[in-house]
Amino acid sequence: MPGRITSLFRTELPIVQAGMVWVSGWRLASAVSAAGALGLIGAGSMKPELLREHITKARAATDRTFGVNLPLLRGDIGALIDVVAEERVPVVFTAAGHPGRHIERFKRYGATVVHVVANVKQALKAQECGCDAVVAEGFEAGGHNGMDELTTLTLVPLIADAVSVPVIAAGGIADGRQMAAAFALGAEGVQVGTRFAATVESSGHDDYKRRIVEAGEGDTVLTYRGILPVRALRNPFMASVEREERERGMTRERMMELHAKGRERKGIFEGDWQEGEMEMGQSAALVRDVPPAREVVRRMMEEFHAARERLARSG
Amino acid sequence: MPGRITSLFRTELPIVQAGMVWVSGWRLASAVSAAGALGLIGAGSMKPELLREHITKARAATDRTFGVNLPLLRGDIGALIDVVAEERVPVVFTAAGHPGRHIERFKRYGATVVHVVANVKQALKAQECGCDAVVAEGFEAGGHNGMDELTTLTLVPLIADAVSVPVIAAGGIADGRQMAAAFALGAEGVQVGTRFAATVESSGHDDYKRRIVEAGEGDTVLTYRGILPVRALRNPFMASVEREERERGMTRERMMELHAKGRERKGIFEGDWQEGEMEMGQSAALVRDVPPAREVVRRMMEEFHAARERLARSG
Numbered sequence: 001m002p003g004r005i006t007s008l009f010r011t012e013l014p015i016v017q018a019g020m021v022w023v024s025g026w027r028l029a030s031a032v033s034a035a036g037a038l039g040l041i042g043a044g045s046m047k048p049e050l051l052r053e054h055i056t057k058a059r060a061a062t063d064r065t066f067g068v069n070l071p072l073l074r075g076d077i078g079a080l081i082d083v084v085a086e087e088r089v090p091v092v093f094t095a096a097g098h099p100g101r102h103i104e105r106f107k108r109y110g111a112t113v114v115h116v117v118a119n120v121k122q123a124l125k126a127q128e129c130g131c132d133a134v135v136a137e138g139f140e141a142g143g144h145n146g147m148d149e150l151t152t153l154t155l156v157p158l159i160a161d162a163v164s165v166p167v168i169a170a171g172g173i174a175d176g177r178q179m180a181a182a183f184a185l186g187a188e189g190v191q192v193g194t195r196f197a198a199t200v201e202s203s204g205h206d207d208y209k210r211r212i213v214e215a216g217e218g219d220t221v222l223t224y225r226g227i228l229p230v231r232a233l234r235n236p237f238m239a240s241v242e243r244e245e246r247e248r249g250m251t252r253e254r255m256m257e258l259h260a261k262g263r264e265r266k267g268i269f270e271g272d273w274q275e276g277e278m279e280m281g282q283s284a285a286l287v288r289d290v291p292p293a294r295e296v297v298r299r300m301m302e303e304f305h306a307a308r309e310r311l312a313r314s315g
Numbered sequence: 316m317p318g319r320i321t322s323l324f325r326t327e328l329p330i331v332q333a334g335m336v337w338v339s340g341w342r343l344a345s346a347v348s349a350a351g352a353l354g355l356i357g358a359g360s361m362k363p364e365l366l367r368e369h370i371t372k373a374r375a376a377t378d379r380t381f382g383v384n385l386p387l388l389r390g391d392i393g394a395l396i397d398v399v400a401e402e403r404v405p406v407v408f409t410a411a412g413h414p415g416r417h418i419e420r421f422k423r424y425g426a427t428v429v430h431v432v433a434n435v436k437q438a439l440k441a442q443e444c445g446c447d448a449v450v451a452e453g454f455e456a457g458g459h460n461g462m463d464e465l466t467t468l469t470l471v472p473l474i475a476d477a478v479s480v481p482v483i484a485a486g487g488i489a490d491g492r493q494m495a496a497a498f499a500l501g502a503e504g505v506q507v508g509t510r511f512a513a514t515v516e517s518s519g520h521d522d523y524k525r526r527i528v529e530a531g532e533g534d535t536v537l538t539y540r541g542i543l544p545v546r547a548l549r550n551p552f553m554a555s556v557e558r559e560e561r562e563r564g565m566t567r568e569r570m571m572e573l574h575a576k577g578r579e580r581k582g583i584f585e586g587d588w589q590e591g592e593m594e595m596g597q598s599a600a601l602v603r604d605v606p607p608a609r610e611v612v613r614r615m616m617e618e619f620h621a622a623r624e625r626l627a628r629s630g
Contacts, residue, residue, distance in 0.1 A: 003629065119532050139454065140466040148533030151455040151466040153487040153496060154597040158532055172468040181468060181496035183629055184622045217434050217473055218463030226561050246541050247564045282469040307499045312627050314318065314498055 001301075004166040005189035008112050008132055009091055010065050012036035015179070015297060016135075016168060018193035019069020019093055020143065021045035021279075022268040023204045026054040030061035031201040031293040039293075040093055044071045045265065048079040055087045065090050067112075072097025081105060093135065096144065100129035114168065118146020123159045123167075134163060135191050138171030142194050142281035145222060145229040153185065160186030174283035176303025180311065192300070194281040199293045205271030208278055211235075215284035224255045232267070233278040316616075319481040320504035323427050323447055324406055325380050327351035330494070330612060331450075331483060333508035334384020334408060335458070336360035336594075337583040338519045341369040345376035346516040346608040354608075355408055359386045360580065363394040370402045380405055382427075387412025396420060408450065411459065415444035429483065433461020438474045438482075449478060450506050453486030457509050457596035460537060460544040468500065475501030489598035491618025495626065507615070509596040514608045520586030523593055526550075530599035539570045547582070548593040 005014040017024060017032040019042035029039030041058060043051045051068070058066050068089045070080055073096045081102055084092060088109045094102070095116040106113050107130060115126035116135040123134045136159045138152030139145065150158070152171040160167050169182035170191035179190045197204055198212040211233055221234045223241045227250060232238050241258055244250070259277070267276025291299075320329040332339060332347040334357035344354030356373060358366050366383070373381050383404045385395055388411045396417055399407060403424045409417070410431040421428050422445060430441035431450040438449045451474040453467030454460065465473070467486040475482050484497035485506035494505045512519055513527040526548055536549045538556045542565060547553050556573055559565070574592070582591025606614075 001629070121532075138466065138468070140469050149537070150532055150597060150600075151453065151468065151487055153453070153467045153493060154455050154600065155532075157490065157492050158600055172466055175472065177472050177500050178468060180499035180626060183626050184495035184499055185492050188629075217436075217465055217470075222464070226557075242541075245564070247566075249560070249562045249564045251562075282465060285465075285469065285473055308626055308629075311495060311498050311623055314316070314503075314623075 003188050005133065005168065008166070009038045009067075011038050013297065013301065014189035015300060016040065016189060016191040017196045017293070018042075018170065018191050019044065019095075020193055020197055021264055023197045023202050024069075025203045026058035026061060027203060028196060028199065028201040028293060029066045030058040031199075032196065032297065033058075033064040033066040034062045035294040035297040037297050038091065039066045040069045040091075041066065042069050043080050044069070044074070046080075048076065048083050051080060052083045052087065055083070055089060067091030067093055069093040069095060071095050072099065072102070085109060099126060099131060103130050116170070117159070118155070119148045119150060120158050120162045123163050127163045127165050131165065133166045133168055133189070134159065135168045135170050136187070137191070139222070140172035140282040141170060142220070142231050142284075143279040145231050147226060147229065149225075149229075152182070156182060156185040156187050172281060172283045174286040176300040176305070177307040178283075179300060179304045180307035184311070192296075194283045195287055195296055196293060197280065198287050198290050199296055200290060201293050204268050207271030207273065208268050209290050211273070211278055212280050212284045212287050213289060215280065215287075217285045220280060220282055220284060224250060224259065227252050227255050228259070230259060230277070231279065231281060233280055233284070235267070235276070235278055236274050237263070238277065318503050320448065320483065323481070324353045324382075326353050328612065328616065329504035330615060331355065331504060331506040332511045332608070333357075333485065333506050334359065334410075335508055335512055336579055338512045338517050339384075340518045341373035341376060342518060343511060343514065343516040343608060344381045345373045346514075347511065347612065348373075348379040348381040349377045350609040350612040352612050353406065354381045355384045355406075356381065357384050358395050359384070359389070361395075363391065363398050366395060367398045367402065370398070370404060382406030382408055384408040384410060386410050387414065387417070400424060414441060414446060418445050431485070432474070433470070434463045434465060435473050435477045438478050442478045442480050446480065448481045448483055448504075449474065450483045450485050451502070452506070454537070455487035455597040456485055457535070457546050457599075458594040460546050462541060462544065464540075464544075467497070471497060471500040471502050487596060487598045489601040491615040491620070492622040493598075494615055494619045495622035499626070507611075509598045510602055510611055511608060512595065513602050513605050514611055515605060516608050519583050522586030522588065523583050524605050526588070526593055527595050527599045527602050528604060530595065530602075532600045535595060535597055535599060539565060539574065542567050542570050543574070545574060545592070546594065546596060548595055548599070550582070550591070550593055551589050552578070552591065
């Protein structure tokens, strides 16, 4: 499927598997890349040397392009960047923080750099500092989320109008109908998280995957609004945070206490339903099984073509 | 554009202008219907006899189909329903509450009945009690909003999978790219609010229309979450509500105090920037002028066809 996104990433398909903490290691990233899309290793939950190990293993597993997702706000981000640059990872997705400070480092060895944004201001800034594309991520996305609460349906056309680099739509996308919708809005690629979190190759706990499959509409909740928004399953822990927030409000200090580092690991990697944070997007309601990553890619393209044909026949 | 929605409404185009308090009287509704779409008189801000007057005037202004939107939770809903039934309004949209109790009344004289829903449960219930279609309205919509915070991009495919009646997508839709996206998701029509609120024929105050045009991304806010969510422009009043909610939480009692009846009138009809509630959706960021309603319809169809062609050419 030729286009600006597949040229940038040298992939067959304009689908990106989102970098996800505790979920997307070398196994998932290489399976997605082998299927013709772009797999990303989520460095957010890795120490620098573990990241290196995952890059090495992904290379051994596939000769297709894969990338790394870097959360720029991490205290030791310098050490992660060193690993990515030393290993000359061909595609780097950056999230949160300011890519401008680091982009030269990646560009010097010829990498493609993409920044994840949640509003037009951030998209323009990313373009200005040399990013090759932007991910426009809406309110429905799982995990960390923008402050403006713009949904994918409104965010993507706003950003497509504002920038000249290609836009990758993210947030809420789990099937090919939604991929076709994203393209109608002006996106040239999609980034898909939750759907890939519930695959055989995902390193999330089996109970976490099962919870994604069982999640229905309205089962995720966005907490810490206006501070550092996070979307996750409404399990006992998140329900208590939601209740507290609604009844008493929320401060940054209290958020730091609640959203302690171990929560994501507990929920996603250890499958702790009571006390963990099981991050997932609203699209969990559309996920009904745990197939291999390759099958997700195949279905998505099949549904994309079907939606496109249905649209072409309408009216 | 033949399809189930245009057959139901006997219109040329599958576009519905949302019923909006203080905005969509006979003037806007008849202009939209005359342009080939479906105009709705928003009964929410009308006393029964005023509603009758608007129906009469809309009939005088156009011989095309128009409808009425009824907020079922109103104390005097019985009297509004009497007017609609006596006038044999051919299309009735119901919002909030339970349509089941009233649907027979409309069906008896042959009306088409559509219920506005914000989750699958409500959609199934509406279908079961005999509604001819449902409006699936997402989190990005202006005014009163569902409790589940499902966005249009996730809500529409979930509902399209669940019901057999046609689905009309709403929430965030201001242009034809978004209309094409809605169709890719499985919708067969779109309901458009904010874009029509900023038209010549809208009865909103000029300052309210100007504020829609000037609103940028992130300028609307959803307040009273989990109680009775309302999306409006972040003006001084709404910013104070937002602050209070974040710092101290919100109760139903306090909400009733703040969201008093006069607020909507003050904001939308009187253009009071300081103290009013200027309801609008996230799509306000895509609205850049105040054209006649006919021009909105024309552009939307032009953009719809362009998006469809662009999508057909992709890959």
